[in-house]
Amino acid sequence: MTDLINTLRSVLPPDSVQDDDASLTAFSVQGIRPQCVVAPATLGELQTVMRVAAEQRAALVPWGGGTQQWIGAPPARLDLVVRTTRLDRVLAHTPDDLTISVEAGMTLGALRAHLKRHGQMLALDPPLPDRATIGGLIATAADGPRRLGYGTLRDVLIGIAVVEVGGRLSRGGGMVVKNVSGFDMMKLYLGSFGTLAVIASANFKLLPLPRAAGTIVCRFAEPKQAFAALDELDGTQLAPVAAEYLNSGALTMLGQAGVCALALAAEGLPQAVERQLRDMSALVRRHGAQSVERLDGDDAEAFWAGIADLPQTAALTADEAVVKLSVLPADVADAVARCEVSAARAGASAGISARALNGVLYLRVRPVTSASLTGMLSDLPGVQWVATTLPDTPRWGAPPQGIEVMRRIREEFDPLRLLNPGRFLPGI
Amino acid sequence: MNRADVLDDLRRVVGPRAVIDDAATLLTYEADGCVLDAHAPNVVVLPATTEETAEVVRIANRAGMPIVPRGAGTGLSGGATPIHGGMVISTARMERVLEIDVRNRRVRVQPGVINWELSQRLAPYGYAFMPDPSSQKACTIGGNIANNSGGPHCLKYGMTTNHVLALRVVLPDGSVIWTGDGRQDGIGYDLAGVLTGSEGTCGIITEAWVRMTRLPESLRVVLALFPDIPSASQTVSTVIARGFLPAALEMMDQLAIRAVNGMYRLGLPESAGAALLIELDGVNDGLDDLLAEITSICRDLGAMDVRPAKTAAEQAQVWAARKNAFGAMGRLAPTYYLVDTVVPRTRLPATLARVSEVSREYRLPIANVFHAGDGNLHPLILFDRRDKNQLERALNAATDILRESINQGGVISGEHGIGVEKRDYMDLLFTTDDLAAMAGLKRSFDPREIFNPGKIFPKGVGCGELAALRRRGLPVTDLMGADTGSAPAGTWL
Numbered sequence: 001m002t003d004l005i006n007t008l009r010s011v012l013p014p015d016s017v018q019d020d021d022a023s024l025t026a027f028s029v030q031g032i033r034p035q036c037v038v039a040p041a042t043l044g045e046l047q048t049v050m051r052v053a054a055e056q057r058a059a060l061v062p063w064g065g066g067t068q069q070w071i072g073a074p075p076a077r078l079d080l081v082v083r084t085t086r087l088d089r090v091l092a093h094t095p096d097d098l099t100i101s102v103e104a105g106m107t108l109g110a111l112r113a114h115l116k117r118h119g120q121m122l123a124l125d126p127p128l129p130d131r132a133t134i135g136g137l138i139a140t141a142a143d144g145p146r147r148l149g150y151g152t153l154r155d156v157l158i159g160i161a162v163v164e165v166g167g168r169l170s171r172g173g174g175m176v177v178k179n180v181s182g183f184d185m186m187k188l189y190l191g192s193f194g195t196l197a198v199i200a201s202a203n204f205k206l207l208p209l210p211r212a213a214g215t216i217v218c219r220f221a222e223p224k225q226a227f228a229a230l231d232e233l234d235g236t237q238l239a240p241v242a243a244e245y246l247n248s249g250a251l252t253m254l255g256q257a258g259v260c261a262l263a264l265a266a267e268g269l270p271q272a273v274e275r276q277l278r279d280m281s282a283l284v285r286r287h288g289a290q291s292v293e294r295l296d297g298d299d300a301e302a303f304w305a306g307i308a309d310l311p312q313t314a315a316l317t318a319d320e321a322v323v324k325l326s327v328l329p330a331d332v333a334d335a336v337a338r339c340e341v342s343a344a345r346a347g348a349s350a351g352i353s354a355r356a357l358n359g360v361l362y363l364r365v366r367p368v369t370s371a372s373l374t375g376m377l378s379d380l381p382g383v384q385w386v387a388t389t390l391p392d393t394p395r396w397g398a399p400p401q402g403i404e405v406m407r408r409i410r411e412e413f414d415p416l417r418l419l420n421p422g423r424f425l426p427g428i
Numbered sequence: 429m430n431r432a433d434v435l436d437d438l439r440r441v442v443g444p445r446a447v448i449d450d451a452a453t454l455l456t457y458e459a460d461g462c463v464l465d466a467h468a469p470n471v472v473v474l475p476a477t478t479e480e481t482a483e484v485v486r487i488a489n490r491a492g493m494p495i496v497p498r499g500a501g502t503g504l505s506g507g508a509t510p511i512h513g514g515m516v517i518s519t520a521r522m523e524r525v526l527e528i529d530v531r532n533r534r535v536r537v538q539p540g541v542i543n544w545e546l547s548q549r550l551a552p553y554g555y556a557f558m559p560d561p562s563s564q565k566a567c568t569i570g571g572n573i574a575n576n577s578g579g580p581h582c583l584k585y586g587m588t589t590n591h592v593l594a595l596r597v598v599l600p601d602g603s604v605i606w607t608g609d610g611r612q613d614g615i616g617y618d619l620a621g622v623l624t625g626s627e628g629t630c631g632i633i634t635e636a637w638v639r640m641t642r643l644p645e646s647l648r649v650v651l652a653l654f655p656d657i658p659s660a661s662q663t664v665s666t667v668i669a670r671g672f673l674p675a676a677l678e679m680m681d682q683l684a685i686r687a688v689n690g691m692y693r694l695g696l697p698e699s700a701g702a703a704l705l706i707e708l709d710g711v712n713d714g715l716d717d718l719l720a721e722i723t724s725i726c727r728d729l730g731a732m733d734v735r736p737a738k739t740a741a742e743q744a745q746v747w748a749a750r751k752n753a754f755g756a757m758g759r760l761a762p763t764y765y766l767v768d769t770v771v772p773r774t775r776l777p778a779t780l781a782r783v784s785e786v787s788r789e790y791r792l793p794i795a796n797v798f799h800a801g802d803g804n805l806h807p808l809i810l811f812d813r814r815d816k817n818q819l820e821r822a823l824n825a826a827t828d829i830l831r832e833s834i835n836q837g838g839v840i841s842g843e844h845g846i847g848v849e850k851r852d853y854m855d856l857l858f859t860t861d862d863l864a865a866m867a868g869l870k871r872s873f874d875p876r877e878i879f880n881p882g883k884i885f886p887k888g889v890g891c892g893e894l895a896a897l898r899r900r901g902l903p904v905t906d907l908m909g910a911d912t913g914s915a916p917a918g919t920w921l
Contacts, residue, residue, distance in 0.1 A: 054902055096669035097772040097803075119671065141613070154621065155590050162865075166902050170865040171858070174839045176770040178587060178802040180576045180625050181839040181857055182846060182884060183866040187589070187621025208671025234531070237554075237645035239711065271714035326613040330531040358612050359532075384615050397615050401605040405873060406617045412868040415899060425616050 004056045004079060005036045011048050016040060016086075027081040029061050030074035030389070039083040043103075043161075043169070043200055049082055050198060051167030059421050062194040064105060064136030067128045067314040070387040071140060072193060073395040076422025082198060084135050090114060091201055092175065099158065099175050101203040104135025120206045123150030125304065127312035135199040141191030144308045148357050149241025149267065150207070157186045159203030162196070165418050169200070177205045188409070194420045195428065196413040210267035214277045215300040217293045218262045218284040223247070226262050227333040229287035230356050233264075234329070236283070238276050241267045242355075244307055247336060249351035253364070254306050262289075262356075263307060265300070310353045311362030313387035319367035321388035327381050329359040335381050339363045342379040346372040396425050403427050429491045438473055441483045446521065448472040457516050460501040460508040461563075463813075465848050469496065469510040476521040478596060478604055478634040485632070486602035488515045494881045495600075497628040499539065499571030502563040504766060505847030507575060507627045511882045517632055519570045525549050526635070534593055534610040535640050539570025539633045546638075555640035558585040561843070562751045570633050576625030578843030580676040580750070583801040584709070585641065587843070589624040596635035597623060600874040610637035622869060627845050628880040630873035644709035647675065648719045649737040651746055652726040653700040657681055657784070657796070659730040660702035661776040664800040666725055667706075668773050672718070677801030678705040678750050684797045684808075687756035688749040700732060704800065705750055753797040754808070760793065761810035767826045771838030773803040782832045783807045790825040792818065804842035805833070831856065846884045855886050860897065867894035 008017045018024075018037045027037045035058075040046040053060050059077035063069070064084050084105035091101040095118040102111055108122070109130035115121055125144030126137055136142075138160070143152050150156075159173030172185025189196060220226040226245060233243065242265040251258050262284065266276035281292045295303055313322050327335045332354050343350035343365050354361040365376070370390045377383055383397035400406075406428045438447045448454060449471050459466040470493070475481040488495050494514035501508050510516055522538035525546060529535065530553050537546060543564040547556040560579035561567055567577070572588045573595065585591075594608030597619075607620040614620070623630055654660040660679055667677065680688065680703045689696050696703060704726070708718055723734050737743040749756075757764045771779045780796065783805070787794040790809075798806040809825050811818040830840050830853050840846070840853045854863060863885060870884075870891050871877070877891055885891060 094772060094774055096665060096774045098668060099772065143613070151586070151590065154618070155586060164865070164898065166898075168861050168864075168898060169859075170861045172862065172865070174770075174857075175772055175837055176803055176839055176842070177773075178578055178582060178770055178799070178804050178842040179839050180578075180587075180843055180845050181841045181850075182854060182863075183869055184576065184589065184622055184625050185865060185869070187618045187624075188869060190618060190621070192617055207673070231531070234533075235554075237642060237711065239642075268710070269714035269718060271717070272711045275711055275713040324613075326611045326615075328532045328534075328609075328611055360613055382611065384613060400608070400614060400616045402607055402619050403616065404603075405599065405605070405619060408872040408875075409617055409869065412872050412895065412898075413865075416902060428616065 004052070004058050007052050007056060008036065008038055008049065011052065012038065012040065012045055016045065027063060029069050029078055029081065032074055032078045034061070034081045035079045037081045037083060039086050041086040043087070046087065046163050046198065046200055047167040047169060050163045050165055053080060053418055054166040054416060057416060057418065059418050061420055062135065062139065062198045064133030065107060065128070065131040067132045067312065068136055068140050068142070070313045070316055070389060071385050072423045074423070075420060084133060087200065095120065098206040099177065099203060100206055101159065101175060101201060102134055103201045104199045105133050108132050108134065108137060115206065116209070119209050121209050122156065122204050123207050124153060124156070125308045127309045128314055131314065134202055138190055138199055138202055139192065139194045143355070143360065145242040145244045145304060145355055146265070147355060148243055149239065153190055154187065156204050157190060157202060158205050160186045160189055160199065161201045162189055162198060163200050164197045165414055165416055173203060175203050193424045195410060195424045196419065212270040212273040213265065213267040213300065214273050215263060215265045215295040215303065216277055216281055217295060217303070218264065218289040219258045219291045220260050220289055223260050223333065223336065225288040226260050229262065229284045229289070232283055232287070233280065234357055238279055240264050240276065240280065242304070243357045245332065245336065245354040245356040246307070247340065247350065247352040249349050250310055250353045253310060253351045263303070265304065307353060310351060311364065316387065316389050317366060318389055319369070321365050321368055321373050321386055321390065323363045323377070323380065323386050324384040325361040325363065325380060325382045326384050327359045327361070329357055331381065332356050332359055332361065335361055338380060342376045346376050348372065399425060399427055434487060434491045435471065437487045438471065438484060441487070442473055442475050442480050446474040446476070457498065457510070460503040460506060462504050462506040462509065462847065462849050465506060465509060465511055467509060467511045467513060469516040470513050472516045472518055474518045474521045478598065481517065481632060481634050482598045482602050482604050484517060485598050485600070489602060489878065495632070495878055496880050497574065497632040499568035499574070500566045502567040503571060503575060503845065503847065504768065505841070505845040505849040507845050507847035507880070507883060509848055511848055519568060522634060528553065530555070532610060533640050534637050536635060536637050537569050538635055539568060541569045543567050543569060543572055550640050554643050556643055557638060558591055558641045559588045562754060569636060569638065573624050573633055573636060574626065574628045575845040578799065578804065580678050580799055583677055583799065584673055584675045589621065591639040592620055592624050593637040593639060595620045595623055595633050597631045597633055599631045600876065600878045627847060627883055629870055629883055631879060646712035646715055647707060647709040648715055649705070649707045649743040649746055650719065650723065651735045651737065652704040652706065652731045653697065653733040654702040654704065654731055656701035657780050658777050660704050661780050661800065663704060663726055663729045663731070665774050665776055666729060667722055668801060670725070672722060674706050674801060675709040676705065676707040679703070679796065679798055679800040680750065680753060681796040683760060683793060683795035684753050687759050687795065688753050690759060691752070691756045692745060692749040694745070694749055705746060750797070757795060757808055757810065760795065761812065763811055763813040765809040765811070765822045765826055767807045767809065767829050768841050768844040769830055769833040769838060770802065770804045770842035771833050771836040775836040775838065776800065776803055779805060779833060779836050779838070783829055786825050786828045790821040792821055792825055794825070799842070802842065803838070848883060851884055852886050854884065864894045864897045867891040868898055871895045
């Protein structure tokens with residue numbers, strides 16, 4: 001692979017190509033060291049890297065903040081880590097249009113800070129925003145608790161530019177909030193885990209920062225009371241922006257005690273926020289909530305940041321796993337119970353945070369072994385992905401229908417199998 | 429396969445009455461709402477189930493026929509026009525709501541269910557299917573999904589794609605998949621996401637899980653009248669920029685006001701140059717204050733009058749005027765050409781100014797009825813299509829408007845799709861590499877280009893050639909299953 005390194009050095013500024021021991025260790029992917037780490041500083045340089053990668057048949061892993069590299073399987077081959085960190089600019093932002101275009105290596109935290117100065121927000125709250133990059137969040141379709149009110153990346157991504165293997169730049173969408181000009185390429189790259197192209201930049205629709213916000217944390221003695229409250233809440237015309245179920249393990253991770261809790265947030269007009277918190281407090285009390293604690297301002301923000309970080313996969317201990325599950329909202333209570341039972345059977349503790357009205361759960365378990373984790377996973381409903389440092393465990397849930405089409409998409413977009421080879425669903 | 433055998437096979441699968449092959453009836457399938465490039469199909473088939481649809485697709489494959497899926501035929505870009513002939517598969521007999529799952533906020537429908545009827549079915553539960561195209565009393569959910577349709581309430585609630593959870597699709601080879609089961613997050617590539625808006629070029633939808641959305645507790649509707657288009661469009665821009673998110677923000681210009689006034693007895697002053705319809709919704713608390721703030725912006729920016737629609741009946745009347753405005757155009761001219769285009773919202777005033785210029789340059793009246801809050805313009809070029817010269821001027825005027833919207837940073841369709849109508853504008857907006865990526869996606873579903881050939885991509889540009897471009901420069905010997913692109917399906921018989 002000296003050819004790869006030499007070729008890259010001959011076409012890029014020398015400081016953008018690293019092959020020293022420290023770099024190769026720092027940018028190992030699930031314990032596998034690359035031959036070389038490259039950090040293009042411009043779109044043109046990224047295209048050059050992708051052209052060289054194709055010429056040299058270099059297997060590569062795109063790397064944003066590196067916070068989610070433990071999700072999915074280890075790479076089958078790895079020659080090159082392509083960092084996007086230097087592609088961190090705002091490309092276009094006309095505040096009055098409520099749209100923005102940013103490079104993929106910008107962190108969500110930096111983007112939030114930029115937008116806050118304009119009284120705006122990108123309504124996303126995934127884990128580790130100060131490290132996670134836009135490109136990485138798109139590649140993994142990361143989500144956060146406020147998806148209940150604001151939707152996910154799927155709903156706010158309005159344009160995308162990617163660089164394909166070979167160096168070709170292609171774009172989809174645009175800088176408008178409504179667009180059916182051609183295929184919806186944003187949906188293709190979103191959640192494709194870096195197997196189709198490297199994301200170079202993305203366009204989003206924005207929202208104004210809400211005028212008011214408030215949170216209540218409702219503690220229950222029994223999970224069934226909490227789920228009964230959620231059932232009723234779902235049928236009302238109240239519009240919480242987040243409704244997170246936290247089990248005992250998750251509360252412990254947040255430094256709190258209790259059997260389980262619901263964290264409910266309302267945002268919007270001040271009167272509407274007060275009314276919603278009042279009605280939701282009354283509702284949970286009717287279902288037996290032991291306590292209802294109101295949080296505002298920085299306290300609320302810190303609390304939600306803690307919840308958002310619960311499923312982080314950047315720092316995993318050697319005996320730990322994080323599992324994402326997706327079930328129907330009505331099945332969340334059952335899914336939580338099954339997670340807890342199977343973790344207990346494996347002698348592990350389970351921290352569960354569930355976007356309960358979306359049907360999305362995150363389970364953090366430890367201590368587990370490869371064998372006990374594998375056993376657990378076979379008991380769990382709706383497994384999506386597994387993040388762990390343990391070898392020889394399943395990393396993805398059951399293959400979906402349409403896997404044959406997915407395989408053909410992969411073949412069309414990455415015919416040389418150079419992008420994250422072996423890491424995504426088996427068969428794709 | 430000869431014609432008689434194909435027809436026999438089709439009749440055996442769907443029954444004799446569900447196969448149409450007489451010339452007179454076939455003519456009624458020659459176009460959708462876009463009458464450019466009309467072309468009759470060779471046969472129309474109306475399967476009643478997914479299984480029948482799959483069998484019909486396999487028969488078409490054996491006969492080498494292109495397939496064009498069709499819902500209600502209300503599309504405005506020629507998406508359902510069989511420009512190369514072949515088989516039209518109509519979803520008209522698949523019109524049942526199969527399952528309403530309130531707790532999981534999902535509803536399973538067949539593709540031929542009418543948009544409006546679905547919301548009527550959900551209303552007793554307190555829910556609706558939010559995408560609401562103006563044609564909602566006729567258009568189907570399958571067509572909405574194929575076109576990723578919009579409507580006035582997209583401003584707050586998103587396009588059809590934001591409401592699709594999973595699709596059951598008959599793929600071009602006749603195989604059938606469900607892309608999911610209504611869970612919000614899937615695994616693998618987002619096939620439902622890329623199929624939505626693919627205009628029937630990747631397969632045919634035979635069932636769908638779509639979201640049902642809780643109806644808001646409260647809503648307010650006002651109509652603000654302005655002396656001219658610039659003051660009204662500046663108001664739209666300001667309302668959005670100040671961070672309000674109305675449920676809908678719709679504009680009509682003077683020509684449109686005159687047309688709907690007569691029809692709906694709104695009593696609007698015909699001296700008004702523009703009317704803005706503003707709807708707010710949500711929990712009741714604070715909604716009146718919000719309305720007062722927006723009303724105050726309207727007045728500051730020159731509104732002559734701001735009229736709240738207080739009762740449900742008044743609100744329905746205002747909305748009926750907006751949704752039927754296109755129909756009211758018949759009072760002004762024999763034909764209109766509706767140009768669907770989108771610009772960034774701050775560019776609305778400049779783009780509308782250019783639309784007025786275009787109207788003067790081509791000596792054709794242009795009315796504007798559109799989704800202002802999204803920046804989604806709908807200039808209606810009024811003309812008489814029997815007059816060849818007027819037709820040519822109308823088409824040229826449309827081209828100028830589309831070019832202007834690209835110049836303003838916009839795109840060429842906000843909600844009607846590309847179809848045949850706008851395929852030759854695609855390369856104004858996208859590079860060859862952009863189109864090649866789209867072609868690669870299309871060919872992943874439909875390598876033989878059987879489904880809806882000739883749509884979306886510029887005329888004469890084959891998906892096969894475009895997709896092959898992407899492999900150029902790659903070390904070809906390593907490619908798996910590399911092919912140079914097979915010929916598109918030929919015209920049948």
